[in-house]
Amino acid sequence: MENGVLLEVTDLNIEFHDHIIPETVVYDFDLTLREGEIVGLVGESGSGKSMSALAIAGLLSRKDMKKRGQIYYDGKDLLSISRNELRSIQGNDISMIFQEPLTSLNPVKKIYDQVEEPLRIHTELDKEQRYEKVLKILKEVELDDPEHVMKQYPHELSGGMRQRVMIATAMIMEPKILIADEPTTALDVTIQSQIVKLLKKLNAQRKTAILFISHDLSLVNSLCERVLVMKDGYIVESGPTKQVFNDPKEEYTKKLIAAIPKIDMTKVYRNE
Amino acid sequence: MRYALKKIVTMMITVIVVTLFVYIAFNLISGDPAISMLGTNATPERLNALREEMHLNDPVLIRYFRWLFALIRGDLGVSYSYKIGVSDMIMDKIPVTATMAVMAFVLMVVISIPLGIHTSKYQGGVIDRVIIILNQIIMSIPPFFSGILITFIFGRVLKLFTPGGYVSYSTDPAGFLWYMFFPSLAIALPKATMAVKLLRGSLVSEYNMDYVRTAYSKGNTTNGVIYKHMLKNAILPVITFLGMALTDIIAGSIIVEQVFGIPGLGRILLSSISNRDYPVVMAIIVIICCMVLVVNMLVDIIYSLVDPRISFEDK
Numbered sequence: 001m002e003n004g005v006l007l008e009v010t011d012l013n014i015e016f017h018d019h020i021i022p023e024t025v026v027y028d029f030d031l032t033l034r035e036g037e038i039v040g041l042v043g044e045s046g047s048g049k050s051m052s053a054l055a056i057a058g059l060l061s062r063k064d065m066k067k068r069g070q071i072y073y074d075g076k077d078l079l080s081i082s083r084n085e086l087r088s089i090q091g092n093d094i095s096m097i098f099q100e101p102l103t104s105l106n107p108v109k110k111i112y113d114q115v116e117e118p119l120r121i122h123t124e125l126d127k128e129q130r131y132e133k134v135l136k137i138l139k140e141v142e143l144d145d146p147e148h149v150m151k152q153y154p155h156e157l158s159g160g161m162r163q164r165v166m167i168a169t170a171m172i173m174e175p176k177i178l179i180a181d182e183p184t185t186a187l188d189v190t191i192q193s194q195i196v197k198l199l200k201k202l203n204a205q206r207k208t209a210i211l212f213i214s215h216d217l218s219l220v221n222s223l224c225e226r227v228l229v230m231k232d233g234y235i236v237e238s239g240p241t242k243q244v245f246n247d248p249k250e251e252y253t254k255k256l257i258a259a260i261p262k263i264d265m266t267k268v269y270r271n272e
Numbered sequence: 273m274r275y276a277l278k279k280i281v282t283m284m285i286t287v288i289v290v291t292l293f294v295y296i297a298f299n300l301i302s303g304d305p306a307i308s309m310l311g312t313n314a315t316p317e318r319l320n321a322l323r324e325e326m327h328l329n330d331p332v333l334i335r336y337f338r339w340l341f342a343l344i345r346g347d348l349g350v351s352y353s354y355k356i357g358v359s360d361m362i363m364d365k366i367p368v369t370a371t372m373a374v375m376a377f378v379l380m381v382v383i384s385i386p387l388g389i390h391t392s393k394y395q396g397g398v399i400d401r402v403i404i405i406l407n408q409i410i411m412s413i414p415p416f417f418s419g420i421l422i423t424f425i426f427g428r429v430l431k432l433f434t435p436g437g438y439v440s441y442s443t444d445p446a447g448f449l450w451y452m453f454f455p456s457l458a459i460a461l462p463k464a465t466m467a468v469k470l471l472r473g474s475l476v477s478e479y480n481m482d483y484v485r486t487a488y489s490k491g492n493t494t495n496g497v498i499y500k501h502m503l504k505n506a507i508l509p510v511i512t513f514l515g516m517a518l519t520d521i522i523a524g525s526i527i528v529e530q531v532f533g534i535p536g537l538g539r540i541l542l543s544s545i546s547n548r549d550y551p552v553v554m555a556i557i558v559i560i561c562c563m564v565l566v567v568n569m570l571v572d573i574i575y576s577l578v579d580p581r582i583s584f585e586d587k
Contacts, residue, residue: 088491
């Protein structure tokens, strides 16, 4: 697509039909993601940000749910292509990391098998080549002693290490887009900043576009070039992060910004 | 490895405790073996002489240890009513009961796992609904009744086997296995339906787990997600159930043997109980206890192999 646009979401509506009265959780969601940029998606719980992200990643396939609109990636509408076509994109071109790294990893499988899995699904590499790739990506996400870690199970790792493993799994196919759904919410603050730095590094080195979902505005401010603010299923404000933060148009955005604790976390994160 | 060793040691201690309880229990039961051997008309002198000969006048604990050490050497004692070694009486019956138990277990696994996966995958589908109804019916049927039903359907109506026409494994192994298939099915069916229900429920709750979403996000097919990710997690409660079911099968075989006219451990056990032939009864109880304990130990070890979090807590 023209001028490096990777992903174009237009008029995405998500409706639940699990009650008598259908409930819409996302209204007219629009998003354009360009190569190598980091876009923030902020909003309170239940604002529809995770739902939008899951829809983009092709992970909303409940039968009692209706999705309307278009999600264009690589000339294809992800909402209308077949499951098989979608699968060839999932974990390959678009991958996702989640809020809770412990439950997001399979508790009874070794780290190596979980990180290696996308290679088994999407490539024809042999055993040695896969091992090399896994080792390389584990080093890249700055895990100490990767040869040991790959033989361990998720419960034997710390929260930060688990999220690094999740990032390694998501990045092993060198995807064009990484969707990070509150990747640092379950981690403590020092680990948070390490993970954010790691995402920044991967973005800079590999030109992976990141859709960063968070309710932590200061984090979004330090990481993202552009930001979308969601409330009750609507995008209420969007634009370059600096502009939104310095000159918020909407009352809701102003309130959100006013709610940031006075300690200037942006200095902490940008202090590198 | 250390975990397995620990389990084996615990099991051996349990065996000793079980034998002690069995021995003491049978000593508390009223009835003098000497009287039951000689009859109520025997003279006190003859009774006393026999009691001396059988060491019945020694304290219970000493007799227990004498019995236990004989047991460890493989000497199960002498039957009161048949005057022959208990081991000679039951040794050729153990393979009969064991074959039935193993067959029933294999049938249970072979029936329940594919059906459990299928029904969880197609919830509300035709097979799912049929199985839910069948479950309710079969689960409430005791094994002896399912044995009668199977005898009627497969033996009388379909004429696939001759009811009561048991063939020994030494004369016709194939015929023996064919005949044993039906009692095994009678034992396996009620357990299998429960296992289907359990596995279905277990898999259904796994569908909502975060790691399943992760597995889909990697580009897995639904089958890939089920077989590579969910099954190993969902099977854990089923393993526990299968272990418990196997001990039930061993115990339940006693009754089903009666229905199908199979000369296994169950038949000897029942006749020995009514004859007050305690050495035989004790030997069979100890053998069944050992089978149950071995099964439990295997379940624990398999569990720790499937779920890495188990042995971790013991380190």
